[in-house]
């Protein structure tokens with residue numbers, strides 16, 4: 299008796315994602331809907347993106363009594379904030395994920411035959427939705443979050459965001475060899491007759507990138 303009493307206290311009813319299921323009659327068939335906005339639990343995020351602590355999470359759920367427990371399904375919506383993986387700018391996007399989770403009664407066959415890590419449990423008159431919600435949201439977080447799908451990222455020349463650069467933005471990046479040629483050609487234009495002698499001034503060994511890194515090691519496979 300006292301053991302049961304202790305287990306009933308495991309779930310803190312004051313936590314916003316702990317749902318009271320007293321209105322739901324035990325036994326298959328009973329159902330109720332639940333629409334509620336709750337503050338996001340802490341650390342609902344991965345590295346670059348997530349739901350800010352305390353940000354509103356909209357629950358639109360259906361709680362159904364099934365033989366073994368309560369099946370919770372529906373959707374969870376929140377706003378993601380973080381950093382764009384492409385342009386490193388601030389990110390703010392809506393996220394909606396579907397949830398579908400069985401919570402087993404403590405004395406059900408499911409409770410006897412499964413582990414708590416596989417099938418979640420009902421604690422007395424309550425079930426704690428937070429772990430299920432956390433799993434669903436974190437799984438849905440994008441690996442490379444984008445501020446918008448068409449985010450153009452950063453200019454490789456100057457590191458500025460393409461979205462903030464004029465459409466004709468570009469960099470005159472010349473290969474050193476072309477730079478020498480350009481100078482010579484410019485000189486030619488001014489002084490016709492002193493034609494460029496590229497071979498004299500632009501030797502491969504001087505300008506080309508180092509070619510001394512042997513690749514022999516890579517061919518030795520097998």
Ligand SMILES: [Zn+2]
Pocket residue numbers: 382383384385386387444445446449450451
């Ligand atoms: Zn971006």
Ligand SMILES: [Zn+2]
Pocket residue numbers: 453454455456457458467468469
């Ligand atoms: Zn640039």
